[in-house]
Amino acid sequence: MGIFSAEGAEHAIGHADEGVQTLLLLLLVLPLAGFLLTGIFGRRMGKRPWIIAVAAILAATAIATYLAFQSLSGEYGEHGIGFTLYTWIPAGDFHVDVGFFLDNLTALLLIVVTWIGSLVHIYSIGYMSHDPGKWRFFAYLNLFMLSMLLLVITDSYLVLFGAWELVGLSSYLLIGFWYTKRAPALASKKAFLVNRVADHGFLIGIIGVWVLTGTLNIQDSFEPFLDADLLARDAVALLLFVGAAGKSAQFPFHVWLPDAMEGPTPVSALIHAATMVNAGVYFIARTSPLFASAPEALITVAAIGTFTALLASTIALTQKDIKRVLAYSTLSQLGYMFAALGVGAFTAAIFHLMAHGFTKGLLFLGSGSVIHAVHDEQDMNRMGALWNRIRWTHWTFLIGALSLAGIPLFAGFFSKDAVLGESFILGFGWVFIIGLGVAGLTGFYMFRLMGKTFYGENHVDPEVDPKVHESPPSMVAPLVLLAIPTIFLGLVIGTPLGDSVIFNWLEPVFHPAEELLHITLHEYQLFGIDGSLILASVAVAALGIGVAIWLFGLFNGRGRPETVVAQTERNRVTRFLYTASYNKWWFDDLNHLIFYRFGGAVANGIMWFDVKIIDGIVNGIASVTQSSGEGVRHIQTGRVQNYALGIAIGLIVMAIVFVLLAR
Amino acid sequence: MSQSLEAYLALSAMLFGIGMFGFLARRNAIAMLMSIEIMLNAVNLTIIAFGAFTPGLAEQASTIALFVIAVAAGEATVGLAIVIAIYRNRRTPLVDEYASMRE
Numbered sequence: 055m056g057i058f059s060a061e062g063a064e065h066a067i068g069h070a071d072e073g074v075q076t077l078l079l080l081l082l083v084l085p086l087a088g089f090l091l092t093g094i095f096g097r098r099m100g101k102r103p104w105i106i107a108v109a110a111i112l113a114a115t116a117i118a119t120y121l122a123f124q125s126l127s128g129e130y131g132e133h134g135i136g137f138t139l140y141t142w143i144p145a146g147d148f149h150v151d152v153g154f155f156l157d158n159l160t161a162l163l164l165i166v167v168t169w170i171g172s173l174v175h176i177y178s179i180g181y182m183s184h185d186p187g188k189w190r191f192f193a194y195l196n197l198f199m200l201s202m203l204l205l206v207i208t209d210s211y212l213v214l215f216g217a218w219e220l221v222g223l224s225s226y227l228l229i230g231f232w233y234t235k236r237a238p239a240l241a242s243k244k245a246f247l248v249n250r251v252a253d254h255g256f257l258i259g260i261i262g263v264w265v266l267t268g269t270l271n272i273q274d275s276f277e278p279f280l281d282a283d284l285l286a287r288d289a290v291a292l293l294l295f296v297g298a299a300g301k302s303a304q305f306p307f308h309v310w311l312p313d314a315m316e317g318p319t320p321v322s323a324l325i326h327a328a329t330m331v332n333a334g335v336y337f338i339a340r341t342s343p344l345f346a347s348a349p350e351a352l353i354t355v356a357a358i359g360t361f362t363a364l365l366a367s368t369i370a371l372t373q374k375d376i377k378r379v380l381a382y383s384t385l386s387q388l389g390y391m392f393a394a395l396g397v398g399a400f401t402a403a404i405f406h407l408m409a410h411g412f413t414k415g416l417l418f419l420g421s422g423s424v425i426h427a428v429h430d431e432q433d434m435n436r437m438g439a440l441w442n443r444i445r446w447t448h449w450t451f452l453i454g455a456l457s458l459a460g461i462p463l464f465a466g467f468f469s470k471d472a473v474l475g476e477s478f479i480l481g482f483g484w485v486f487i488i489g490l491g492v493a494g495l496t497g498f499y500m501f502r503l504m505g506k507t508f509y510g511e512n513h514v515d516p517e518v519d520p521k522v523h524e525s526p527p528s529m530v531a532p533l534v535l536l537a538i539p540t541i542f543l544g545l546v547i548g549t550p551l552g553d554s555v556i557f558n559w560l561e562p563v564f565h566p567a568e569e570l571l572h573i574t575l576h577e578y579q580l581f582g583i584d585g586s587l588i589l590a591s592v593a594v595a596a597l598g599i600g601v602a603i604w605l606f607g608l609f610n611g612r613g614r615p616e617t618v619v620a621q622t623e624r625n626r627v628t629r630f631l632y633t634a635s636y637n638k639w640w641f642d643d644l645n646h647l648i649f650y651r652f653g654g655a656v657a658n659g660i661m662w663f664d665v666k667i668i669d670g671i672v673n674g675i676a677s678v679t680q681s682s683g684e685g686v687r688h689i690q691t692g693r694v695q696n697y698a699l700g701i702a703i704g705l706i707v708m709a710i711v712f713v714l715l716a717r
Numbered sequence: 718m719s720q721s722l723e724a725y726l727a728l729s730a731m732l733f734g735i736g737m738f739g740f741l742a743r744r745n746a747i748a749m750l751m752s753i754e755i756m757l758n759a760v761n762l763t764i765i766a767f768g769a770f771t772p773g774l775a776e777q778a779s780t781i782a783l784f785v786i787a788v789a790a791g792e793a794t795v796g797l798a799i800v801i802a803i804y805r806n807r808r809t810p811l812v813d814e815y816a817s818m819r820e
Contacts, residue, residue: 692816695749699741 067273068135070156075137077117078154078207081164084110084117085200089193096189103189107196108175114199115168122161130156132562136209136273143212150270155209158559162404163206163336166411167329169539171199173532174324177419180528181320181426191231191318198224202329206336211260211270214337218256218301221330222249228325229317241313248310252300259293263344266290276343276566284348291344291351294337295358302334302388305362309641311385315377319422322377327384327414332407335391342400342567352571356396356477360488363389365639367495371502372635375432376421379503383458384414386492390473393485398571399476400564402469405556409469409543413457416536420451423525423533424507429518434503439512441609444524448508450533455504457540459497460595467592468544468554475587480573486587493591497598505606510613725766732759744811746800750793757789 070078088110096103124130134157143150175195182188201220208214222245230242264270266286267278279287298304303311314326325331338345338355345352366385373379387410394403425432427444441448457464460471470493478486514522524530547556607613622632634640732755739752761782768778804810 694812694815695741702737702741 067133067155068131070130070135070137070154074121074130074135074156075154077121078137078156079139080117081114081121081203081207082200084114085196085203088196089200092189092196093193096193099189104175104179104192107192108172108179110196111168111172111175111199114203115172118164118168118203121156122164125156125158125161126559133157134160134563142210147268148264150210150212152213153209153271154207155273156207157563159336159339159404159563160206162408162556162559163332164203166332166408167199167202167206170328170411170415170536171195171202171324173535174320174328174415174419177323177422177529177532178318178320180526181422182318183526187231191228194224194227194231195321195324198228198325198330202333205333209272211263211272211275214272215253215257215260218297218333219253221325221333222246222253222301225249225314225321225325225330228321229314231318231321232316235316238316241310241316245310245314248307249300252297252307255293255295256297256300259290259295259297262286262290262293272341276341279344280347280570287344287348288350291348292354294341294344295351295355298334298337299358299392300334301337302331302392303385304334304358304388304392305365306641308362308366308385309645312378312381312638315375315381319377319418319425322381323415323418323422326381327418328411331384331388332391332411335388335395335403335407338392338395339400339404339564342395342564343570345395346398346567346570352396352398354396356393356482356485359389359392359394359396360485361389362386363393363492364488365389367492367499368635369638370499371495372632374434376424376434376437376503376507377418377432379434379499380414380417380421383417383496383499384410386496387414387458390470390489390492393477393489394473397477397480397482397485398568398573399473399480400567401557401560402472402476404560405472405548406469408547408556409457409465409540412536412539412543413454413464413466416450416533416540417454417458419529419533419536420447420454423447423529424451426525426529427522428514429521431515431518434506436513436515437507438510438514439508440514440522441508443522446524446530446533450537451508452504453537453540455500459500459599460493460591461599462588462592463541463545465540465542465544465548468548471588471591472548474591475584478587479583490591490594494594494598497595498602501599501602501608502606505602505608505613509607509609510615722766722770726763729759729762729766732756732762744813746803746810746812747797749812750796750800753796754789754793757785761785 088107092099092103092107099105125134134155136153136155138151138153140152141149142152175192178188178191178195182191185191198221201217201224205214205217205221208217226242226246229245230238232238233242260270263275263279266282267275269275269278282290300307311326311331315322317326345355363386366382366389370379370382370386373382387406391403391406391410394400394406423444424437424440424447427440427447428437431437453464457466460467474486474489474493477489512519547559548554603613605614605618622628637643736752736755736757736759739755740749743749743752764778764782764785768775768782800810803815807814
C-alpha cells in the first residue's frame, strides 16, 4: 500500500489553519447570503436587484482566486489541505463529516467556476435588463454558485451528492426560468428527470463505496478500496460513472443538454457549458485512484466518452439553431474529456476542461450577443453577413471558434493535443483515430456556424435588419475578458509541451492513479512522435475548417450554399445521413418510444392491476364488512328484554346440549 | 327436611324458571328486578343443597351463598337506583318504552 501512506508524513494532507478555514467557508457563505437576500428582498429592490448577487460573487471570486494561487504556488503542500467543520451524522462506527479539501485540482476548478461565474453575472446584467423577473434569475444564479463551489471543495461523498443534487436543482430552475412558455418548462423537466435517473446510479455507487471501504471521506476511501474484490470495484466505479455521465450529459444521458438551451443564454454559458457539466469530469478526476483500480470501468469511460464525442459532433453538423450547435459541441468536447480520463490522461482531461470552459463560455455568451443583436432569433438560416455590423461579438467569437477547432497557440489547441497525443501514446489507438476525426468535424461545424451567422449572404428578417446593433458594454466586456484566457491559457499553463505548468500542478494529485495504471513518464519528442501527432490533428482540423469556409464563406466571401444542397441531395446515402444527423440519430424518438410508448403501456398495465386487483381486493373486503354489518344491525333493538331472551335461549340450548352430551 | 337432593334441585329449577319467565314477560322494571332476585335465590338454594348433601363442601357452600346474598343486595340497590333515574327522565316504569340502547 505504498501509494498512499508509506511515503512519509510530509506527503500527508495538511491541516488548514484558521484563516484558510474562514476563507473556504466564506466561499459558501457569500453566495448563500446573496441567494437568500436576493430571493427574499429581490422583488422590492427596484431596478437593480442584481447588486447583492453580483457583489457576493465578485467577493467570492477574489477569495477563490487568492486560495487557488496560494495552492498552485505550493503554499499548502503538494497534497493539499483540509479540515473538518463538524460531524454531520454520528452513528457509532459510521460517521459522516462535513469537511473541506483544497488541492491543486480544486484550485483549478475554483478558478474556472468563479471567473466564468462572475463574468456571466456581469453579462446577465445587460442580457436580462428587460426581464421583469430578473431578481429571481440572480437569486438562482447565486444558488447555483453556492452548489457548485460546495461540490468542488467538499471532501465527503455524501456532501458531494447533496451539492450534486443542488446543482441539478438550480439547473432545473434556470432552464425553466421562462416557465410560462411551454418549451422551457418541458426542457427543465427533461433535464431534471434524466439527471434523476443517473443520480440513482451515483447514489448506489456511493453506498457501494461505503460498503467496500467503510468511509465516506473521499481521500480516506482510496486505500481501503484497493483491497476490495475486483468485480466489486468495477461495479462501484461503473455506478459512479453513471452519475458522472448523467451530469456531464454523456451517452445515453446526452439528450437533456441540447434541450436545456431553452434557458436564458447566460445560463447555457455558465451551467451547461463551462461549469456544471464538468462536474462529472471533476468527480472522476477527484476519485481517480478509485477508477484506476477498476480497469474495466475505466475502459467503459473511455469508450462512452469517445462514442459521445463522435455522436455529438455528427449531430452538430446539421443543426440550424445556433445554441444547439454549441450544445452538441459541448457534448462532443465533454466526450473528449471522458476519453482522456478513460485512457488515464487525467491531467489532459482537466486541462481540456479548463480550456473548453473558457472557450465555450465565450462562445455561448457570444451567441447570446448575436441572438440579442437580431432580436431573439436563434435560427442561423435567418442570420448572415453580421461580421462587420457587430464587430466585437464577431472577433471574440472567431477567437472562440479557432480555439475550439484546435488551431495552434489558442487554448483549445494545447488541451486537445494533450488529449489526443496522450491517448495515442498510452496505447489507445482507436481513441486517437476517432478523436482525430472528431477534431475535423469540430473544425467543420464551428466554421459552418461562423459562415451561416457572420459571413455569406444576409438572411436577417427585413423588419429586424435596420435595428441590428452591438450589445451594451456590460455584455461585450465579459466577451473580451473571456477571449483573453481563450487565447493565452494554453500558452501560459500548457507550455513547455510535455513538462507544462499544469502537468506539474496536477502531478501530485494524479500520481497514485498513474502508479496504479503503471503509467510511466515518457520523454517528450517535439520532433518525433509527439510532433507528428500535433501535425496530424492540426491538419485534420484545418481540413474541416477549409471545407466549411469553402462551403459557407469567410468575411465577404459568400460561400456555396447551392453546393451544400446539391451534395446532401446527391443520393440516398447522403440524404439519409443528413436526415439522421438533423434528427439527432433519432435518440429523442427512441426515448419517446421506449419510455413514453412502451413504458407508458407497462405503467398502464400496472395501473390496471393496481386499480382492478389490489384496489378490488381492498374495496371488496370493505364492502363485505359494510353490508354484513348493515344486515346484522337489525337484531339490535335496544330493548333489554330482547337481549335477555337471547341470553335465556342460549342458556337453554347450552343446557340441552350439555344434558345430551352427558348421557 | 326432605332427604332427597333431587327435591331441592327441582324446587330451585322451578324457582329459576319462574324468575326467568318474570324477567322476560313483565314490562315493569320493578317487577323485573324482583324476578332477578328470585333467580338469584334459586341459585343460592342449589348451592346450599349441594353443600348440605356433599360431605366436606358445607363450609365452601355457605361462604359462596353468603357472598351471593351480599352481591345480590348490592345489585338490587344499583338496579333500583337506575330504574328510579330512568323513571324520572321518562315518566314510565315500562321497559319496552326504553329503546335508547339501540343507538
